[in-house]
Amino acid sequence: MERDIITAVETLRGQTVDWLSQLIEKPSLLGDEASAQTWVAEQFAALGLDVTDLVIDEAAIREHPGYSPSLISYDGRVNVIGHHRPKQTRGRSLIFNGHIDVVPVGDASLWTRPPFEAWVDGDRLYGRGGADMKSGIIAYLIAFKALQKLGYAPAAEVILQSVVEEECTGNGALACLVAGYSADAAIITEPTNNGVMSCQMGVMWLTVEIEGHPAHAAVASEGFSAVDMAMKLFEALKQREAHWNEPENRHHCYTHSHKPINFNLGKIEGGEWASSVPTRCRLDIRVGFYPGRTTEEVRSELEACIQDAFEAHPAHGDAQYRVRYQGFQAEGCEVDMNTPMVKSLQAAHLDVIGTNPGQFTFTGTTDARFFNLYGGIPATCYGATGGNIHGIDEWVSIDSVVDAAKVLAVFMARWCELEPLNPA
């Protein structure tokens, strides 16, 4: 039977490439997810699933400890859920979760072809979101379809989720949890290089706004530059980054990582023109922090660091600053690698691929935290292999998507057990 499942996925290879190309070509940048979500809803319906557009009610999630202040309104932006209910439950229930949102393309002129044009070169399929993580949504769709092709369906509830805002808040996945979607396990089909994720970082976004004291550049010392101050403050934060990366300060999951903690100055805005001492400067910063630390703890450490650097700057007298938090306020989490779900997923990978899956130690965040930290649902990430994720010319290995779909299909058959679609 499992041989048949693997073969069925293999015969869907062309469909895999077609579907993934179609989904890449529905640009789903923040706020613009609708056309891609409509496409996913159509696929769910075609698989015979009950389809729900889950509207995100911010009032319902705002008080949740996993909530992150959102960047834009949720009007017209839904999660899409495809729900399979068996005729008779025999196995364990399962959530497959993927995020539909993709990150900004950067300078589009640097791409070999337009970022939302899907194109194939050998085993590589290029396009923004192809790896992260439309590959994962396609992999679970193909896994489900392969079982159907063989005349079977899972003998347990399976909930397929396509959520918004994984890349900046996680509020899409949080809304699903708060709405009550639950199962015996969840797999987020992020591109993990076909490994099983063992831990993920905490991630926090903060904005620092500095107000200086303008003056003519010819008498610059009569003013106080907001941009100079911004540089000083970020320098102090980078020292904190180095401190957290020191071997003795590391979380045990990240002992062997190259550089687990990353503070990224993702965006800077400031000043008026070359001949005036700048009045204002704004820094948008992303900070990574270890699992086990609370967001409150991290905030107070960062704020103290910024305050010290501010005080240490000569003649800061007239200047002011404030720190705001918008976007990710995401705690890190460790995955329990001894749960039956992880063991079963590793076994499925070994049996399908022939080697033990690697462990994926992630230095970013994923939606797995909601299931693990707040839902009591064992969750990990498992999915395809890609490159240039969040960069230029993002690509995914087609073989790796097909492999992931095979593993997910075999896992689903074992975890949920199977029942015939049309009993004789």
Ligand SMILES: [Zn+2]
């Ligand atoms: Zn992702």
